[in-house]
Amino acid sequence: MGLVDKAIAWGGRNSPWIIHFNAGACNGCDIEVVDALTPRFDLERLGILQQGSPRHADVLVVTGAVTLQTRERLKEIYDQMSTPKFVVAVGTCACSGGIFDGCYCVTGGVDAVIPVDAYIPGCAVRPEAIIHAVDALLKAKLPKAAGRLKKDKKAKPDRKEDAAHDGAGNDQ
Numbered sequence: 001m002g003l004v005d006k007a008i009a010w011g012g013r014n015s016p017w018i019i020h021f022n023a024g025a026c027n028g029c030d031i032e033v034v035d036a037l038t039p040r041f042d043l044e045r046l047g048i049l050q051q052g053s054p055r056h057a058d059v060l061v062v063t064g065a066v067t068l069q070t071r072e073r074l075k076e077i078y079d080q081m082s083t084p085k086f087v088v089a090v091g092t093c094a095c096s097g098g099i100f101d102g103c104y105c106v107t108g109g110v111d112a113v114i115p116v117d118a119y120i121p122g123c124a125v126r127p128e129a130i131i132h133a134v135d136a137l138l139k140a141k142l143p144k145a146a147g148r149l150k151k152d153k154k155a156k157p158d159r160k161e162d163a164a165h166d167g168a169g170n171d172q
């Protein structure tokens with residue numbers, strides 16, 4: 001493996017970048033993806049960043065059943081991503097078509113169009129489930145990244161200590 005390849009692999013392990021695509025979701029799962037990325041659940045603390053170009057992304061997060069309108073776009077986005085690349089299907093609709101399966105305009109779940117590495121069922125999916133799936137995916141596919149997640153969890157400040165500080169602040 002050349003130096004550039006090593007640098008790319010190191011970046012992918014330590015800070016995978018994700019791109020989100022709505023293939024036909026009702027918006028419920030999309031809101032949960034946003035919740036996972038924003039400060040309350042904060043996927044970014046694990047080094048996982050969202051950005052807009054498939055050419056820069058390592059992980060494609062897809063919500064919703066795939067429709068005739070989005071099928072080609074989904075395929076194009078997947079093709080534009082460089083390897084190694086991973087796909088996460090978020091929500092029952094993305095996993096199997098869900099309640100929309102069989103509709104005249106729905107082609108099925110994400111794996112009817114592109115290969116899927118992780119499935120997260122649920123309607124809508126909780127942000128905790130999205131974080132758990134991304135963590136499991138990294139452990140399975142990028143073993144060295146798992147060490148980083150472990151370290152990050154250990155480094156997390158103690159909640160009780162935080163509460164004690166808050167309490168002290170409120171008393172003043």
Ligand code: SF4
Pocket residue numbers: 024025026027028029063064065090091092093094098099122123124125
């Ligand atoms: S799984 Fe539920 S919340 Fe998610 S896109 Fe389908 S219907 Fe909407």
